[in-house]
Amino acid sequence: MKTIKGPALFLAQFAGDVAPFNSWRGITEWAADCGYVGVQLPSWDARLFDLERAATSKTYCDEIKGVAAESGIQITELATHLQGQLVAVHPAYDTAFDGFAAASVKGNPKARQAWAVEQVKLALTASKNLGLTAHATFSGALAWPYIYPWPQRPAGLVEAAFDELAKRWLPILNHADECGVDLCYEIHPGEDLHDGVTFEMFLDRVSNHKRANMLYDPSHYVLQHLDYLDNIDIYHDRIKMFHVKDAELNPTGRQGVYGGYQSWINRAGRFRSLGDGQVDFGSIFSKLTQYGFDGWAVVEWECAIKHPEDGAREGSDFVRAHIIRVTERASDDFADADTDHAANRHMLGLL
Numbered sequence: 001m002k003t004i005k006g007p008a009l010f011l012a013q014f015a016g017d018v019a020p021f022n023s024w025r026g027i028t029e030w031a032a033d034c035g036y037v038g039v040q041l042p043s044w045d046a047r048l049f050d051l052e053r054a055a056t057s058k059t060y061c062d063e064i065k066g067v068a069a070e071s072g073i074q075i076t077e078l079a080t081h082l083q084g085q086l087v088a089v090h091p092a093y094d095t096a097f098d099g100f101a102a103a104s105v106k107g108n109p110k111a112r113q114a115w116a117v118e119q120v121k122l123a124l125t126a127s128k129n130l131g132l133t134a135h136a137t138f139s140g141a142l143a144w145p146y147i148y149p150w151p152q153r154p155a156g157l158v159e160a161a162f163d164e165l166a167k168r169w170l171p172i173l174n175h176a177d178e179c180g181v182d183l184c185y186e187i188h189p190g191e192d193l194h195d196g197v198t199f200e201m202f203l204d205r206v207s208n209h210k211r212a213n214m215l216y217d218p219s220h221y222v223l224q225h226l227d228y229l230d231n232i233d234i235y236h237d238r239i240k241m242f243h244v245k246d247a248e249l250n251p252t253g254r255q256g257v258y259g260g261y262q263s264w265i266n267r268a269g270r271f272r273s274l275g276d277g278q279v280d281f282g283s284i285f286s287k288l289t290q291y292g293f294d295g296w297a298v299v300e301w302e303c304a305i306k307h308p309e310d311g312a313r314e315g316s317d318f319v320r321a322h323i324i325r326v327t328e329r330a331s332d333d334f335a336d337a338d339t340d341h342a343a344n345r346h347m348l349g350l351l
Helices: 024-033 051-056 058-069 081-085 091-100 109-130 157-179 196-205 218-222 228-235 281-290 308-322 341-347
Strands: 005-010 038-042 074-080 134-137 182-186 212-216 239-244 246-249 269-272 296-299
Touching: 005 074, 005 239, 005 308, 024 038, 024 058, 038 296, 051 058, 051 109, 058 074, 058 109, 074 081, 074 109, 074 296, 081 091, 081 109, 081 134, 091 109, 109 134, 109 157, 134 239, 157 182, 157 196, 182 239, 196 212, 196 228, 212 228, 218 228, 218 246, 228 281, 239 281, 239 308, 281 308, 296 308
Parallel strands: 005 038, 005 296, 038 074, 074 134, 134 182, 182 212, 212 239, 239 296
Antiparallel strands: 246 269
16 A cells, blocks of 8 residues: 555646746645645646656656645646647647647648647656656547447447547557656547547557556546446556545436536536546545555546635645555554464464
8 A cells, every 4th residue: 555645736727828827836835735745737838847858858857746746746747738639630620729739730620639749648658757756648539420329320439539549549558658757648538538438449449458458537427427436446557646526416307417408507517626526436436556556646636616726725635635544564463463373373273
């Protein structure tokens, strides 16, 4: 067993154009003031981080680590959710996802995909330069428009989608291995890797690549009515990253998991600030600790009701209260007796 590290905060939901959220020094000082000791860094946000420079300059990486360290903050991981999404985009989402891409590749799906692949590879190289061993991303999706089997899916459609998804990600996974970094897919609706079954379908096609791992976020499982504790029992060997995010699912006679196209505040399933939802974090932290998870507990704030800064400050205390400092001895060690093989055989009747 190992003690989980934390609390840490994913900065994606907090970066902005107003101080202290518009600079690396400012946002890390603010995170420390909120009680955090680590931050997960969105690699796409140029206000905080220069990805290309980090991939080519160890000196730059040392500089940004140094700025964070002045406030007692570590970088826990880099994230490429937006770029990873663009590795695989169904044409139905071309216009919606173009906003994630650089201006030079917008409107050109082939160029956009190549740009996205290069971005993820740069982030993996930057992770190596920063001394990080795990990286967060999305898988993207080719089959998602066909999630519900009506009209009937043609035979082989899903298989072809996953074959192509694996083909696109395998060179990135190989680069991750060269960098010594685990690629952690956030298992998330809207991605082709949205539950355990789809993750296994992908693993089969990348030959169980050791760098293909999971970012575990129970909020996305609550909204799918998936057993998030059993998920840990099944996949603990592949869980290399942990987002601490709460959610609730309150189905009614009018709507269920699909949400009726309503806004977040009016959905049966919605994200909540830590402690305000339905996730059993006591059991999650116990299971992850039991299985030796040695990564970070990273708060990802998303809530339809509470102010983000309040959620952030409450989140650090929430995580700190749930981290389990592992025991170094058994509770009944006081009653231990020295090993006596002869006595043991006598107790068993083996004279």
